[in-house]
Amino acid sequence: MTTSTSTMPIFKRRESDARSYCRGFDTVFTSARNAEMTDAQGRTYIDFLAGCSSLNYGHNDPDMKAALVDYIMDDGVAHGLDMHTGAKGAFIETFETHILKPRSMDHKLMFVGPTGANAVEAAIKIARKSTGRTNVIAFTNGFHGVTQGALAATGNSYHRGGAGAPLSGVTRLPYDGYMGKDVDTADLLEQMLLDASSGLDAPAAILLETVQGEGGLNAASGPWVRRIAELAKKHGALLIIDDIQAGCGRTGSFFSFDDMDVQPDIVTMAKSLSGFGLPMGLVLVRADHDVMGPAEHNGTFRGNNHAFVTARVAIEKFWSNDTLKTDIKRRAKLIEDGLKTIADMVPGAYLKGRGMMRGVDVGSGDLAGAICAEAFENGLIVETSGPNDEVVKILAPLTIEDGTLAKGLDILIQAAAAKTETTKIAAE
Amino acid sequence: MTTSTSTMPIFKRRESDARSYCRGFDTVFTSARNAEMTDAQGRTYIDFLAGCSSLNYGHNDPDMKAALVDYIMDDGVAHGLDMHTGAKGAFIETFETHILKPRSMDHKLMFVGPTGANAVEAAIKIARKSTGRTNVIAFTNGFHGVTQGALAATGNSYHRGGAGAPLSGVTRLPYDGYMGKDVDTADLLEQMLLDASSGLDAPAAILLETVQGEGGLNAASGPWVRRIAELAKKHGALLIIDDIQAGCGRTGSFFSFDDMDVQPDIVTMAKSLSGFGLPMGLVLVRADHDVMGPAEHNGTFRGNNHAFVTARVAIEKFWSNDTLKTDIKRRAKLIEDGLKTIADMVPGAYLKGRGMMRGVDVGSGDLAGAICAEAFENGLIVETSGPNDEVVKILAPLTIEDGTLAKGLDILIQAAAAKTETTKIAAE
């Protein structure tokens, strides 16, 4: 690979060492369309990362693009704090019509600072204020962001260490499946909730992802999530589902919990919500827990009007009928087949995740990393996940053309073959 | 005012009660240009709020707008996580050329989640990691955001109460002028730092705004800031200047501390950085404190490429020569004169702030609120500030046309006259 020579030296000279993805994908990208990105040398890459699930509808969707350009050309309000704007009103109406009403959700929309972490921070504050309690239950391998409140709920030790100070206010419990197939970890939660001497302080909230995107694509079962929801309700805690990475269609339906027969008290959203990759954060909160006073959780960029424009188009285009859901189902099968091929190459490897949030645990971070690096050499952007980066994770745009998906899977399978072959040879 | 009848009911029905600015400015805005906003009824308002200093260059600057539309039309990368993009590289180069180099700053650029709060969270984490200490010194009336780490440093009790849990890790000390003219509050800081039994834990950082935008436009003197900087250095703490609201020209120069002969270890930026009101956050950190590892402080929207495009244009257009600085100086004088007229109407009232970050303390939140409400009736968007909202605050775009500025000041003066007259009559 010769792209590194073309990388502008300005990044090395002036960008903080905290930069990360650019290290693994060491080129300068300039343009992108649906599932493909092009760099300054004109080379095109298939994108199986999709902004970590922020580009579920691909790059530069033409309809969103047109609407956004029109809005800008008309001097539409770009920044209006949290004042009413036409763009905001139109988004809320669309969201109500296509998302909330069909699900009989009475939730209010609370626009927060345009990041997922901000949505999680707000959700935790709402739960604490609404219940008068402080303890938040979060799970092993959960990832909820790196600002102090969200980071306390995040499991990853590398990120936690970045705090430089102890994190508090969160009790950690084992996620579904963490103790093996024979143990229902909800039993432990229930016992600790019932036991007046367990040391578990009465929780303000139980916070979970239905699929742990950063934690290794662990997918909770519907019954487990439903039981957690019941325990939350019974013990006066709010159920917060962090749908930042798993939401917006990633698992096959708009919300990741659509088929689980639960109604969370709070849902956090960000990433693909704007549809176009623009920063946007949102908290959905049941009307009776909508307890934050005016500006009590404030912020300058609550309400990114450009994002409202594209988000509205995204909902209308993709969630007013079932076309996308059908597409996802078909593509998910293709991905599953591809990953099974890889799993067959690595003893002990197994598939993880669900919908188009899938991966294969190849048992070691070194191997997974090598496969991804090899794939990038061959024109595919794909990343690892999991506590030890041992999962090769596919987060392709939901809108990826079937042919491009097949091509990307081929590259990945070849990369896996090359690296497992290498490993075998080295071992011999 | 009849605008309320035209407000779309969707907001009331579905937007969280946490919404705030829309309550005082109860109409639906649709378009905006430089210092004027237009609502759905076609009514135009002069904007003395400017997105709380997020729109220093006005709404929809034509050069930024053109560059942004071109970028979108060319399918420029909208979202690329923190991968290298051409837009990012160009921004960094421009920022280095026009901002860092002329000031001999060796700082690195750390792109963080696109909010000011995220920049503050990152800054605190950097300071803690770099020093191995946890205590952060912040000041009375400081405002740094409402996520848990930033909120601990924020003074406002209403926002602090929103946490629903005790906040820790911050020691609060009196800001410049807090104890009256005869007491240099830096003396107290110094004594506590020197005293092994003061109870002040060795600080990781001292965090301050040079002008407290939300805290009532208190402006610290240069000598005080310099002394704090020296104390920080002597005692091994990092000096963090939160320039989110006061930066980007608001006080007359790019950084609010440009004339103070201090070089902060860390500067936090957001609000007007993108130039166009798009979400963007940035931490400037001296190279030797650039200690965060790859992705240690991560986030999906680090690197809003649309914002990079407009931010580059903003720097090039406004900070490659002294035109804007000259304009600010002239306009600041107009504002000062206008505010003096108001101050003369209210016994005990006095001016606050500096540059184009000015206000008048009218002694009561009720009066200040009444003035702003009256002004809005007459076509001016203007807000209050301070612990009891007792300061009428002007944050007009730096680029406001002189005529528009004069017109806005007239509306404000008339509003003040009407409300002080009312008060007098009521008192008689």
Next chain:
Amino acid sequence: MTTSTSTMPIFKRRESDARSYCRGFDTVFTSARNAEMTDAQGRTYIDFLAGCSSLNYGHNDPDMKAALVDYIMDDGVAHGLDMHTGAKGAFIETFETHILKPRSMDHKLMFVGPTGANAVEAAIKIARKSTGRTNVIAFTNGFHGVTQGALAATGNSYHRGGAGAPLSGVTRLPYDGYMGKDVDTADLLEQMLLDASSGLDAPAAILLETVQGEGGLNAASGPWVRRIAELAKKHGALLIIDDIQAGCGRTGSFFSFDDMDVQPDIVTMAKSLSGFGLPMGLVLVRADHDVMGPAEHNGTFRGNNHAFVTARVAIEKFWSNDTLKTDIKRRAKLIEDGLKTIADMVPGAYLKGRGMMRGVDVGSGDLAGAICAEAFENGLIVETSGPNDEVVKILAPLTIEDGTLAKGLDILIQAAAAKTETTKIAAE
């Protein structure tokens, strides 16, 4: 019962509502000898509470009493801060000879404020300072005291609630047996320690009781404790065994872990250490973790010289040969037989604890309370334990005469019979 009329009104008038044991045992005690207490009316009670295991050698042991009176008569130093005294030196030498040397323990003696809670606070501080970590792992149903640091490690929600503020710095995990017989809870600990994304911060210490005295007489198995010890060692955490209630012979040997083949890094002691019921606290810490500097953990009453005098006699009299151990074994069997008789009366009841730290779980706090109240009417002091006070707990002096023990057990059995009969009748 008519004793309440004899209770001095001064207690009700002036003693805080925080008083507790005096409510269940509502009389005024004046004198006591070995296993019997006498009240102001001259009524004598058998003592199956023994100061919650603070009077393992009974009340007013004649040898300790004689030595103490001699010491006082000779104007022995009563209070000497932590200066060297003859009484202290003699105690340490005796403790070294009969306790430490036979076990090849290199531990240092750190005299702390004369309470168990203070010993736990010191132990936690030592672990944090020695490891540079802050997280302490404690277990469900653990009880370690009610000062802020110790209370964070205590599981009981009533006591935790008394803090009036969130408690932090402790991770709670399930104790041995908490998840039923089929789950080894050490597996969960191990997995979380190995998993870089479990959210379990690297622990400074693992803190446990081998038998949970307040938590319901749950007894950990030797293999479980040994495995915890191994995990602590492997992962750089200190093992703290809180032997405050279970130590000093209560389970059959001087330390409760004597037969478990583990050597804790830190042991906390109090309660029966002085032998005479006098306040005394002690931390045993391995020499290489003896990291507290001079007075870094200080306190006025470190070193209660009267307690040193009686503690020395206690060690010499009871731990220089095996007589007491033999006695405990025999008495423990008598207690076990008596409790089995009670267990047979209550469907589902079962025995808990080990050694002379035994009880019977009768399934409900109401029934257990009723049995204890009935027993007190008939001259027996006995208390409940457990998260819902559902365990009738026997903590008789280890030195109780066999006849007195039998008599006390008879009273308890009769009380259980009466109350279970009542329950049956009521149920019919």
Next chain:
Amino acid sequence: MTTSTSTMPIFKRRESDARSYCRGFDTVFTSARNAEMTDAQGRTYIDFLAGCSSLNYGHNDPDMKAALVDYIMDDGVAHGLDMHTGAKGAFIETFETHILKPRSMDHKLMFVGPTGANAVEAAIKIARKSTGRTNVIAFTNGFHGVTQGALAATGNSYHRGGAGAPLSGVTRLPYDGYMGKDVDTADLLEQMLLDASSGLDAPAAILLETVQGEGGLNAASGPWVRRIAELAKKHGALLIIDDIQAGCGRTGSFFSFDDMDVQPDIVTMAKSLSGFGLPMGLVLVRADHDVMGPAEHNGTFRGNNHAFVTARVAIEKFWSNDTLKTDIKRRAKLIEDGLKTIADMVPGAYLKGRGMMRGVDVGSGDLAGAICAEAFENGLIVETSGPNDEVVKILAPLTIEDGTLAKGLDILIQAAAAKTETTKIAAE
């Protein structure tokens, strides 16, 4: 000095490095009477330390001693948890008669674990529970103990560092006189309480010592304490006076605040309360703040019956008439004169404290330490105080014979003369 050769090696071999006073006073004490201690070699020392104010009535007072021995000989209850005992009842009645009633105090007595730190921990918990707030205001140079809750309120950085973790829940403000004579530090407290944006969370309690025993004998003025009391009341905070070191006559009256016209909501007591140097802790709490439920703040040694016996005698003997008060006044004058003599030897030296809680600030810890070491060589036990140990502190028994006091002062003056002479010579 040759005493070190006579020190038993057991201390060095087995006592923790945390031991402290024994380092400066390196001999083995065996007996003591009033103001004199005798070591194993038969050497007698005058005691100007008095157990850090724990022996206000001297060592082994004959009346207390007689009562205690009688009690023990009669098999009086030594340990009864917090059950009613005759000894406890008699103490409470005496305390009510001679201490509470004459001051019209309606306070309840809450017996806590027998240390001052435990009393402070309980006081903070009461305040938090009673107010529903968590923040506690404490002052520069305050010392309240080293368990986690109390340590958070303690100013000393060496002790704070011993926590090994950040301490929270306390806001630190400058004590009376901290900012020089021209600044009333209560002004800062008032302003921060009134300012909704000061960052000072509404306090549960304001905690202070009227004379800071460990912090350098800083004495607050009556008006300052009164103003703090008024601010506490006005802002819904409880006033906690920590009278552990300054109480029991040390400043001239039973409580250190007797002449200040304030009535604290809570008073913490320990040290000299038992009269005999036995461990005892007590919280006095106004009836309407007596909110702790039964055993909510519990502990094994609440209620040290031996201490009740001696404490009762102490109250009866010393506080049923004014003899001791008269004696203290006279002896305080002698001490003041002696310290003035020393102050005259050291440029810049000045007296600190009040009553028989006095010292001289000699400007350097080295000099103060050298004076104390020299004094010990010559038969006087005396210690330093202050953030840098720069104060030579006299805490002689209140009952010291005038002749012994004079003799001790002579030794101290000679030591000061020798060391200042040395310093002068060295400087020349």
